[in-house]
Amino acid sequence: AQSVTQLDSHVSVSEGTPVLLRCNYSSSYSPSLFWYVQHPNKGLQLLLKYTSAATLVKGINGFEAEFKKSETSFHLTKPSAHMSDAAEYFCVVSARDTGRRALTFGSGTRLQVQP
Amino acid sequence: GAGVSQSPRYKVAKRGQDVALRCDPISGHVSLFWYQQALGQGPEFLTYFQNEAQLDKSGLPSDRFFAERPEGSVSTLKIQRTQQEDSAVYLCASSSPGTSGRAGGTDTQYFGPGTRLTVL
Numbered sequence: 068a069q070s071v072t073q074l075d076s077h078v079s080v081s082e083g084t085p086v087l088l089r090c091n092y093s094s095s096y097s098p099s100l101f102w103y104v105q106h107p108n109k110g111l112q113l114l115l116k117y118t119s120a121a122t123l124v125k126g127i128n129g130f131e132a133e134f135k136k137s138e139t140s141f142h143l144t145k146p147s148a149h150m151s152d153a154a155e156y157f158c159v160v161s162a163r164d165t166g167r168r169a170l171t172f173g174s175g176t177r178l179q180v181q182p
Numbered sequence: 183g184a185g186v187s188q189s190p191r192y193k194v195a196k197r198g199q200d201v202a203l204r205c206d207p208i209s210g211h212v213s214l215f216w217y218q219q220a221l222g223q224g225p226e227f228l229t230y231f232q233n234e235a236q237l238d239k240s241g242l243p244s245d246r247f248f249a250e251r252p253e254g255s256v257s258t259l260k261i262q263r264t265q266q267e268d269s270a271v272y273l274c275a276s277s278s279p280g281t282s283g284r285a286g287g288t289d290t291q292y293f294g295p296g297t298r299l300t301v302l
Contacts, residue, residue, distance in 0.1 A: 101290075103293075108295075109295060110185070110186070110273075110293045110294055110295040110296065111225070111273070111275075111293040112293075113290055113291075113292075116290065157224050157225075167238065168213065168215070168230050168237075168238065169215070169227035169230060169238060169240075169241065170215075170217075170225075170227065170291060171227070172217075172224030172225050172226070173224055174223060174224050175222075175223070175224050
């Protein structure tokens with residue numbers, strides 16, 4: 068079984084300040100972990116993914132995430148928020164070694180960026 | 183080429199009607215997935231195809247939900263006798279085999295814009 072918990076349903080930051088979106092996972096198998104972003108009326112876009120290589124993963128638009136096995140966490144960060152970052156963010160897990168291909172999504176974190 | 187496309191983008195149905203939602207995956211992608219996203223929630227897995235074979239349908243909520251991909255490309259999700267709780271955004275995703283060479287490779291799923299279904 069696998070699951071994802073996004074610890075904050077809403078995060079509000081000021082433009083130019085750091086962003087931290089928190090995610091904890093649970094998986095019986097070696098996980099693959101992803102962050103997706105969803106802008107209003109647009110499809111889900113992959114920001115980054117962890118697949119057992121480097122634990123610090125760099126993604127698009129300046130985002131990065133660190134896989135911490137001891138803490139079962141995969142928090143998403145960005146040094147400086149832009150207005151265009153305002154969107155819904157989903158932490159996602161898949162069970163890499165089972166052959167089961169379904170993604171399990173967290174409930175999402177809505178990021179607001181204040182001017 | 184183009185990304186994943188879905189049609190229609192919006193569908194309003196009266197309770198009890200049948201609906202059909204279409205997904206055109208990225209050309210050459212052998213894997214196709216359907217997810218259901220209720221308002222304010224994260225997407226939930228419905229079913230998965232590899233080419234024309236439906237390998238996992240564990241997420242389909244009832245026998246009113248049926249999906250097919252007869253030629254291994256376009257897929258249709260059909261919902262019979264729609265009910266109000268079926269109102270959601272239905273997302274389609276496609277992927278190509280990962281490079282890891284192992285079962286359960288970490289290939290990325292690319293999502294379409296979704297079909298918003300409203301059942302009155």
